[in-house]
Amino acid sequence: MDNYNNRCAIMENLIQSSLDAVLVFDEKGRLDLTNDNGKDLLELLDIDPDNCHLTNISSNRHLSGLEDLSESFVKAINLKVNDEERKYNCNYGRVFKEKSYVGCFLIFNDFTCQELLFRKQKYIAExxxxxxxxxxxxxxxxxxxxxxxxxxxxxxxxxxxxxxxxxxxxxxxxxxxxxxxxxxxxxxxxxxxxxxxxxxxxxxxxxxxxxxxxxxxxxxxxxxxxxxxxxxxxxxxxxxxxxxxxxxxxxxxxxxxxxxxxxxxxxxxxxxxxxxxNEVMKENLIKEQHILKHFAMYIRERKFLVYMQPQYDCKTGNLVGAEALVRLKRKSGISIPYDFVPILEKNGYITEMDYYVWEEACRFLRKCIDNKSEVVPIAVNVSCKDFDKINVNNAFCILTKKYNIPHDLIRLEITESAIASDEKLIRVVKDLRRNGFLVEIDDFGSGYSSLNMLQKISIDVVKLDMNFVKEDSNKESGLIILEGIIKLLKSLRMTVIAEGVETKEQLNLLTRLGCDVIQGYYYSRPIPMDEFYDSLK
Missing domain, CATH: 3.30.70.270 (Reverse transcriptase/Diguanylate cyclase domain)
Structure with missing residues (x-):
């Protein structure tokens, strides 16, 4: 008997000290035992602890989810009083002794604060x-x-x-x-x-x-x-x-x-x-995904082909240089830059391809030197994104050292718009020229800041915008502007190249206006590197 009383005392003490609201009912559903937290809960439910029955809980208008108390359960329920909603984990258990029902208990664990914290954290995260x-x-x-x-x-x-x-x-x-x-x-x-x-x-x-x-x-x-x-x-x-x-x-x-x-x-x-x-965009997306998926293979298996477009002296017609241009060899044929360069630029792959072309150009120059062929400077394109991704100055120093190439045989071709809008890039260009590399501005005259740029930086070679030559060559005002630009560039000791020259008339005009070098289909289309090498022997 003493052991039973002791166990009862211990159990009652556990209930009273619990942080949860505990309600114990006898076999007739009458409240037999509760703690202070249980009394607080009953007060919220407008239930008198001294006259509480289990049905007062199951049918209470403030509670939801406790309508059926025929089976034991553990579940979350809501309590709403005066527009305030609280969350409880409810543990309901039915107690039997020798298969006879002797009572039940309800334990309410208030997790409203945890729920609010969780919701807040979830909101912040989302x-x-x-x-x-x-x-x-x-x-x-x-x-x-x-x-x-x-x-x-x-x-x-x-x-x-x-x-x-x-x-x-x-x-x-x-x-x-x-x-x-x-x-x-x-x-x-x-x-x-x-x-x-x-x-x-x-x-x-x-x-x-x-x-x-x-x-x-x-x-x-x-x-x-x-x-x-x-x-x-x-x-x-x-x-x-x-x-x-x-x-x-x-x-x-x-x-x-x-x-x-x-x-x-x-x-x-x-x-x-x-x-x-639309479907055209879908086809472009498929093409883009295909190129990106196979990009590493293109580099590894040397599917990027370097073509050379020769450059000729306006007055003598002698070969004086070439521009390295890239093509892509695919099962469907040879793709021009327009088909893949914008994709590589947009997705951050352009520098890997550019470096590949730079190295091919250096390897080609080394071959010409070793075989005692004619050697002319090669212009390579440098994307403005290259300057963001790598140290371009170091890259060219490493390549020229690797292939033992004089720095002045490499011309770095950079678009006017890239240099004009980037002060950091202007400093890099100055460093490149200090290291003996020739810097060439491409598409000169295509922007609105051409003359302003010439105040900021010294350039070795200027390539006139192809459309500028085509569109203005037969207009009086255009001719005056073109002649003025060429004279200005020459007075600054810059070599002037005109690209996109396709006719004898354009050649004669540019020669008369003082242009130094011609590049275009009038003399030669871009040709495979091996074909260009054979022309140098």
């Missing part, structure tokens, strides 16, 4: 802190759920991009940039919200998934130009949209859908403001 839209991963997940849960609805993905957003941040500061993002977010909230998911994927890129029958292209176009006025600035923001209409015939994931909408935007969103993804 939402962009500036716009409160879903972030990329959450947008992908909830869009996938939306599409799966509504198989009868045709959906569209709308991709939004703010043009030149980086310049807004640089010129006005991040706070203004954030204000622009918030303005775009407010506009996107005006789109139909039923069965719609909105997310900020990155930087100034937003995405929506919405029913196709709610798509209003005129509304979207209306928001392609946005004026944002504040006390200290007045901005006009250009917002462009790409749309991918989801087809049930294609099983692709949400990131791919967004990529297709973005591709539509980049294809011609600037001109049309709103552009739909």
């Amino acid at each position: 939402h962009d802190e500036i716009t409160d839209f879903y972030n990329k991963s959450a947008f992908y997940r909830y869009t996938e759920e939306l599409i799966e849960n509504h198989p009868d609805i045709k959906f569209d993905i709308i991709y939004s991009d703010i043009k030149d957003f980086k310049l807004i941040n640089e010129n006005y500061g991040q706070d203004v940039g954030n204000e622009v993002l918030l303005s775009i977010a407010e506009i996107l909230k005006t789109f139909p919200q039923t069965n719609t998911v909105i997310g900020r994927l990155e930087a100034d890129h937003f995405a929506l998934c919405m029913p196709d029958d709610r798509l209003d292209v005129d509304l979207i176009k209306k928001h392609s130009w946005i004026q944002i006025k504040k006390d200290d600035y007045d901005l006009v923001v250009h917002n462009v949209f790409g749309i991918y209409q989801i087809s049930d015939k294609e099983e692709i994931d949400v990131p791919t859908m967004c990529e297709r909408a973005r591709m539509a935007l980049e294809h011609d969103g600037l001109e049309k403001k709103v552009c739909f993804y």
Whole structure:
């Protein structure tokens, strides 16, 4: 008897000291034992602890999920009082002694605080802190759920991009940039919200998934130009949209859908403001994926072919150099740069290909020197992205040392637009020239800052923009400008090359105006490296 009493005392003490609300009922459903937390719970439920029956719990209007107490269970339930909702883990157990029912217990564990903390952490993990839209991963997940849960609805993905957003941040500061993002977010909230998911994927890129029958292209176009006025600035923001209409015939994931909408935007969103993804873009995407998939193999198996386009002295017609141009050998034939270079640039592979061409040019020069063939300088193209990815100066020093090539046999051809807009690049160009490399500006005259650039930096060779030569050669004003540019460049001791020369008339004109070197189909198309080598013997 003493042992039984001791066990009862211990059990009662455990119940009283529990942080949970504990309610113990006898076989007739009458409350037999509870603790202070249990009394607090009963008070919330408007139940008198001295007159409490199990049915008062199961039928209480403040509780949900306890209607059936015929079987033991453990589950989460809700308690709602005065618009305040609390979460409990409820453990309900029926007690038997020798197969006879002797009572039951209810243990309520309040996890409201943990639930609120979890929800807060989940919200932070899923939402962009500036716009409160879903972030990329959450947008992908909830869009996938939306599409799966509504198989009868045709959906569209709308991709939004703010043009030149980086310049807004640089010129006005991040706070203004954030204000622009918030303005775009407010506009996107005006789109139909039923069965719609909105997310900020990155930087100034937003995405929506919405029913196709709610798509209003005129509304979207209306928001392609946005004026944002504040006390200290007045901005006009250009917002462009790409749309991918989801087809049930294609099983692709949400990131791919967004990529297709973005591709539509980049294809011609600037001109049309709103552009739909189509089959041509799909074919381009397939081509892009194929090139990227096989890029390593192209390098490894030397599928990138270097062609040479000879350059000739205007006055004598003698060979004075060549430009190294790249082609890609595929099963379908030889591909020109237009078919693959933009793809490599966009996806970060251009530097590997450029380095391959640089090394091929150095290897070719070494071969000419070793075989005592005629040796002429070779111009190689250097992408502005190369300067971001590697130390171009070191790369050429290493290659020329490896093949024991004089530095002045390599001309680095860089576009005017790249140098004109990058102060860091100007410093690199100066270092290259100090190391004895010849630097050549390509497409000179195609931009608006050509003359300003000449004030900042000394250049060895200038190549006149091909279209500039073609379009202006028969116009009086164009001839005056062209002659003035050539005289200016010559006075600065720069060699002037005209590319794209196709006729005898163009050759004579450029020679008369003082051009030094001609490159173009009039003399020679780009030819395979071996064919060019044979011409040097």
